[in-house]
Amino acid sequence: MIHIKEVAKQTKITVRTLRYYDQIGLLTASSKTEGGHRLYSDEEMKKLQYIQFFKGMGYKLQDIKDILSDSNWNWPNSLKSQLAYILEEQERLREIESSVRELMNGIAVEGGDEWLAVQKLIQLSSQNKKRLLTFKENGFNEKEIKLWTKLPKMKGEDPDSLEWIALLGQIKRYTKEDPASSRVQNIIRRMLEKQMEEFKDENEFINKLWDLRKSPKQSEKLGLYPIDKEVLDFMERAYDIHISCLQDSSFEQGEES
Structure with a gap:
């Protein structure tokens, strides 16, 4: 004993x-x-x-x-039931993890405004997840649909998605500044570098995506995370300034040569 x-x-x-x-x-x-x-x-x-x-x-x-x-307990059936429960629980936890990650990234995009992030994610979750038909309705070909999978994801944990999310959050934080400021232009420069890394020679796709992104209705149909019009307009002005500066620099170098 x-x-x-x-x-x-x-x-x-x-x-x-x-x-x-x-x-x-x-x-x-x-x-x-x-x-x-x-x-x-x-x-x-x-x-x-x-x-x-x-x-x-x-x-x-x-x-x-x-x-x-219970001496007559059915071990195989019991273990099968427990395995089914465990698999269901794993799926539930994966969904919770995905939602937590999405909210963290949403808060980053919104510059720390957790309530706005929650509102937008509720809006996003109510949208239809089967978007292939919508892609084709908006003129995306098969190649462009594949390119779509390379876009940053709000639920993503990969370095590219997280960097894009951080850059968007920074842009929103500086919308009250001059879009020509060095701080804003550095963010735009990095965005363009990342765009080139993933979508080199895909200008048609990028331009189409940007036009859809500027339309709240089309963005919603495609399940894109809602970005305020003020932020998009600011990004466009900053981008135009950046391109103009590059062109001026190229022109000056051409004159010197």
Whole structure:
């Protein structure tokens, strides 16, 4: 017979937990010392191992009690049911993780305004997720539909998506500044660098995407995260300034040569 304190030491289960198991009839000690301390037999230690094993698999205590008390328990069916539960739980947690990541990224895009991010994500979640028909209705060909998959994702955790999200958040933060300021122009320059990295020689696709992005109605149909018109207009002005500066620089270099 093994003293309750020794059982707790061997199994890393607290004495309090062992007493609770006894109270609910899950694991009852077969005898006690003269001082009233519980003593466990080898059979009860074996049963305790089952309890630990099933707890680690996610079974509830009442379910474990039913399993151990039923000599005709159908093990294959029980394990299949538990596996199905675990897979459903994993899917639920993946969805929660995705929603948390999306909200974090939304807050970043909105420059820290969590309420605005929540409002926009609620709007986004209510939209139809099957967009292939919408793509074709808007004149996207098969190649452009594939290019669409390379766009940054609000639920993404990849470095490219996170950098785009950070750049959008910075742009929104500086919309009260002069779009020609060095700070804003540095952001636009980095955006154009990233655009070239992913969509080199795809100007037709980029221009089409930008036109759709500027239309709230079309953006909504395509499931794009809503960006305020003020921010889009500011980005366009900053972009025009950036391109103009590049052209002026090229012209000056041409004259010098």
